[in-house]
Amino acid sequence: MTKIKTIGILTSGGDAPGMNAAIRAVTRAGIYNGFRIKGIYRGYEGLIHDEVQEFTTENVSGIVTRGGTILKTARSKEFPTPEGMQKAYETCVKEEIDALVVIGGNGSLTGARNFGMEFDFPVIGLPGTIDNDLYGTDSTIGYDTTMNTIMECVDRIRDTANSHERIFFVEVMGRDAGFLAQNSAIACGAEAAIVPEESTDVDQLAQFMSRGIRKSKKSCIVIVSESPKCGALYYADRVKKEFPEFDVRVSILGHLQRGGTPSARDRILAATTGVGAIEAIKQGQRNVMVGIRNNEVVYVPFSECIRTDKRFDKRLIKVLDELSI
Amino acid sequence: MTKIKTIGILTSGGDAPGMNAAIRAVTRAGIYNGFRIKGIYRGYEGLIHDEVQEFTTENVSGIVTRGGTILKTARSKEFPTPEGMQKAYETCVKEEIDALVVIGGNGSLTGARNFGMEFDFPVIGLPGTIDNDLYGTDSTIGYDTTMNTIMECVDRIRDTANSHERIFFVEVMGRDAGFLAQNSAIACGAEAAIVPEESTDVDQLAQFMSRGIRKSKKSCIVIVSESPKCGALYYADRVKKEFPEFDVRVSILGHLQRGGTPSARDRILAATTGVGAIEAIKQGQRNVMVGIRNNEVVYVPFSECIRTDKRFDKRLIKVLDELSI
Amino acid sequence: MTKIKTIGILTSGGDAPGMNAAIRAVTRAGIYNGFRIKGIYRGYEGLIHDEVQEFTTENVSGIVTRGGTILKTARSKEFPTPEGMQKAYETCVKEEIDALVVIGGNGSLTGARNFGMEFDFPVIGLPGTIDNDLYGTDSTIGYDTTMNTIMECVDRIRDTANSHERIFFVEVMGRDAGFLAQNSAIACGAEAAIVPEESTDVDQLAQFMSRGIRKSKKSCIVIVSESPKCGALYYADRVKKEFPEFDVRVSILGHLQRGGTPSARDRILAATTGVGAIEAIKQGQRNVMVGIRNNEVVYVPFSECIRTDKRFDKRLIKVLDELSI
Amino acid sequence: MTKIKTIGILTSGGDAPGMNAAIRAVTRAGIYNGFRIKGIYRGYEGLIHDEVQEFTTENVSGIVTRGGTILKTARSKEFPTPEGMQKAYETCVKEEIDALVVIGGNGSLTGARNFGMEFDFPVIGLPGTIDNDLYGTDSTIGYDTTMNTIMECVDRIRDTANSHERIFFVEVMGRDAGFLAQNSAIACGAEAAIVPEESTDVDQLAQFMSRGIRKSKKSCIVIVSESPKCGALYYADRVKKEFPEFDVRVSILGHLQRGGTPSARDRILAATTGVGAIEAIKQGQRNVMVGIRNNEVVYVPFSECIRTDKRFDKRLIKVLDELSI
Incomplete structure (x- = not known):
């Protein structure tokens, strides 16, 4: 050497x-x-x-x-x-x-x-x-910067979601990992997160959102991990079909997640x-x-x-569940 | 009374x-x-x-x-x-x-x-x-808050655009008015703005961008006013067809433009x-x-x-033109 | 029970x-x-x-x-x-x-x-x-929020310090612990940190700053942990006496460190x-x-x-030393 | 020529x-x-x-x-x-x-x-x-950037002022002009501004603050223009003497007001x-x-x-007065 x-x-x-x-x-x-x-x-x-x-x-x-x-x-x-x-x-x-x-x-x-x-x-x-x-x-x-960037964006979306009493599906980056989606959902006080590590039942999701809205929550925000097949647009469409009375919107945060000090x-x-x-x-x-x-x-x-299956702590699913009542 | x-x-x-x-x-x-x-x-x-x-x-x-x-x-x-x-x-x-x-x-x-x-x-x-x-x-x-929000987002996009030497079409709000697009383009040092008040010739735009990229600009950002027919996706597609060698991306800022302190x-x-x-x-x-x-x-x-044709100052077009050389 | x-x-x-x-x-x-x-x-x-x-x-x-x-x-x-x-x-x-x-x-x-x-x-x-x-x-x-608040403030101070080629002593909170000072100094690319856990020799500090300035560093920022006796004002006075040719300023960040989202x-x-x-x-x-x-x-x-002697990792002193050359 | x-x-x-x-x-x-x-x-x-x-x-x-x-x-x-x-x-x-x-x-x-x-x-x-x-x-x-920087700082100070129910005197820049102080006071929802253009009667100020606090305002923030003789420290001392039961604090924002994007x-x-x-x-x-x-x-x-007596609009004094009830 x-x-x-x-x-x-x-x-x-x-x-x-x-x-x-x-x-x-x-x-x-x-x-x-x-x-x-x-x-x-x-x-x-x-x-x-x-x-x-x-x-x-x-x-x-x-x-x-x-x-x-x-x-x-x-x-x-x-x-x-x-x-x-x-x-x-x-x-x-x-x-x-x-x-x-x-x-x-x-x-x-x-x-x-x-x-x-x-x-x-x-x-x-x-x-x-x-x-x-x-x-x-x-x-x-x-990772920490992007989490904070997502949080700032979702805090802004919450302002308008509350004002119009709307449902938002917000798509965030993360490739095959749900770290950004799950943790930013907790940070933003989002109502749910859809991550690649967990299968999401659209019917359950819609029931959950329906309960929330009827309980007079002001708005509902679901953070969705990017995915070629079933990103935010997919879930928004499904929920719109099920509950045409909901005012459902989609926001795909995109490349701004990569930048910033x-x-x-x-x-x-x-x-x-x-x-x-x-x-x-x-x-x-x-x-x-x-x-x-x-x-x-x-x-x-x-x-x-470089093993490809690093996963976020399952405990965080419980945290989000208990806080989104 | x-x-x-x-x-x-x-x-x-x-x-x-x-x-x-x-x-x-x-x-x-x-x-x-x-x-x-x-x-x-x-x-x-x-x-x-x-x-x-x-x-x-x-x-x-x-x-x-x-x-x-x-x-x-x-x-x-x-x-x-x-x-x-x-x-x-x-x-x-x-x-x-x-x-x-x-x-x-x-x-x-x-x-x-x-x-x-x-x-x-x-x-x-x-x-x-x-x-x-x-x-x-x-x-x-x-208006001023949204302009600053757009600016922060585009500043972030610039970071990643520079790092990858990419072209970005960023779509912003404004309904039928180009205030947000034109002024935020100036604020962000964007290379061009596409606004409803001015017709945009895609060929000219592509030529302009091509010159810029060849002159070894690190990246190129075009701000596009939202529009049902010809928003950021439309222009990105057109430019991609013309210049398949460019790495073109689209970002639609969406509802986060409405929120924030x-x-x-x-x-x-x-x-x-x-x-x-x-x-x-x-x-x-x-x-x-x-x-x-x-x-x-x-x-x-x-x-x-409520007259519907308030327009931004045409002088701003000259400002952007001179600064985006 | x-x-x-x-x-x-x-x-x-x-x-x-x-x-x-x-x-x-x-x-x-x-x-x-x-x-x-x-x-x-x-x-x-x-x-x-x-x-x-x-x-x-x-x-x-x-x-x-x-x-x-x-x-x-x-x-x-x-x-x-x-x-x-x-x-x-x-x-x-x-x-x-x-x-x-x-x-x-x-x-x-x-x-x-x-x-x-x-x-x-x-x-x-x-x-x-x-x-x-x-x-x-x-x-x-x-703790994390306050660290980011300090960082934003010092990033701003760096802008003006660079423009005027000045030396700044910036005082931050932390009571008897140097976590905020030491870590924010690393985060901001500060030239030095003065923390309660380490004794600081003013002569050495002044020599170090003098070398930096002569080496044509644009500015110099020292983060100082709050302290009843020897805070930022104390060190600034000492350095000013030693090096009257330096343009030395003090900034005490104060209570804004406690607030914010x-x-x-x-x-x-x-x-x-x-x-x-x-x-x-x-x-x-x-x-x-x-x-x-x-x-x-x-x-x-x-x-x-509640034991009162939690200390930051000494390794961080080495990190700051090597990066502030 | x-x-x-x-x-x-x-x-x-x-x-x-x-x-x-x-x-x-x-x-x-x-x-x-x-x-x-x-x-x-x-x-x-x-x-x-x-x-x-x-x-x-x-x-x-x-x-x-x-x-x-x-x-x-x-x-x-x-x-x-x-x-x-x-x-x-x-x-x-x-x-x-x-x-x-x-x-x-x-x-x-x-x-x-x-x-x-x-x-x-x-x-x-x-x-x-x-x-x-x-x-x-x-x-x-x-000017606009510094106004926003002051606003962010005072918003943060408001968080802690509310939590502790304290009175803050916050000193801002502006040399001989009260633009920054008066306008940032309005922007932050401050209770009062002390500017060089207007004489300030400490007794009146103290009475006003006393009424506010007794009316169960959560906190009180006064923005003070920098001044060699009577800055934030001066007014804080005067009010403390008059009303020793108040919890009065001072924050001097300093050079961070000059920096930032x-x-x-x-x-x-x-x-x-x-x-x-x-x-x-x-x-x-x-x-x-x-x-x-x-x-x-x-x-x-x-x-x-360069005439030296540019003054802010007196109407802004009325605006602050009416909004700080």
């Missing part, structure tokens, strides 16, 4: 608030510890096509407050191929990059694992995704795991994701954190 | 942030000036069905910060009919309401005018709509026009809307303020 | 964002589980003077979004005395209150413990304080522990605080959670 | 949110109209010491959302001297700057006038100050006046400030806009 002198950093996959804070943390902690830092643009695409720039602390000045990622991000079709990986490796050799820090979600860390194994190359991952669907860390960078928690998570990534490299770790579990920095093997 | 002792207040039509601040102002200024105040729920519907409650200052305590309307709002199908109007009038008689303050937009003030003329009844209007499409006032209650400007507008409404009643005015023009309180005859 | 039928709820001590969400959760979960709920106003003062009102779900409708506490709060001088406690107990008897839920910080839970022991009365505590200085829970209700995380914490409090009563628990540790609901004996 | 080819731009005096949006607008509209644009750092100081950089549209990319000023700002002691002015002029000659756009408040525009007159040099001003104390424009860049209105004002500045230069105007009056762009001679 050669001594690591230069660390490349990239962001990959869907962008998440706090990625910039993580870039800043890795860059500053890296320089503090004597490494050279090189920023790689557009994720693995930029690694393949040598879009690389040396970073000083100046490059990351003032970015802690900004959403998105100054390194930009992309989903690369070429990287998973043997040719793509080979080109990416050649860029590392050419740029004298001895180790990579990859900030991203499930797909990005899978790519990181494959690259690290293929070329026996030190790769450290940071959990950067709004979906919170990575094992081994209590939270992912971006990161929350305090996401910035602290990014700072702590970013410093942890440099620490990991100093310790000779490789092919691990840096997470926070029980307020401790942990190093989780890639193979463990 | 009998001496006015009791004033009824209602909100009608689409809700707008600042309606509560206006209810508070009318109630407090009314009581300060010796009137009794009665709150009427659900707009003209509540006037028809006698959903009326006497208000003290307690009833409006703490509501200045809240979006929506504590009086709720509705669109009444019965009110425009002779029978509906008659029932509404009978509620006024029964409740000893001598004058009405109506907070709402175009349709609501049209109803107010008709009611006032039909029964020779003193009605004062306040401009309450996010669309800013009422003549005789520089701004309507709710009102901005300082909307609260001050609500306070000033609310006090102005009571002043108008004391002066014996009737069938006028209270507006602010050039920082002065003005009383605008209903027939004038 | 008599069967518990009626639960009294109160908030005590300094108010914290999320207390209303907790009141809502206890009330709704209580009613869901068949209990009567009585709201007690002004903390222990209201318990002494019988300021009690029966609560239905209506009483807590719409409060999840609001800062402060609808039950109001106070610091009672009478309650710690034997006479005060006796009167409080008599109110419980008179109002048929069989158990108490107390939402508050260190002092309030100490009172809860003493009352519970003195009268063999079931008391359950919820951790409600912005200071995060309670053992046995990863976070307290209000609670963050998603605080609302979820309030919901989860509120439901947990009712669960605890059903299980026959008493004299415990409900906390969340490692995403699990835990019941912590009062004697344990 | 030589044909103007190159325009220099600077920000001066206290920074204000929206200055960056104005820099962006001048730069982009300038380039659109065929001018070269040069950014001058640190206000008149940078003009004296030749801190000048050519700007392309890239230099102002993404700054519309940011508080502060990327050009930085300073108060120059040298510029008002003949030697200072001469050096500044020599920089213009050396840098081939043919016209200046100055963004700032009273003092900065006074300097602009003097410079323009002394060297017969074309200078255009933009109204950049949070204080709104410039004649000839309905609003200044920064600009509001929609400030961004639009900056865009419109920025485009207007370039238009003015094309028209051969000089020594005027660009303002907006009644939604029209106006050009106001420097000598007129």
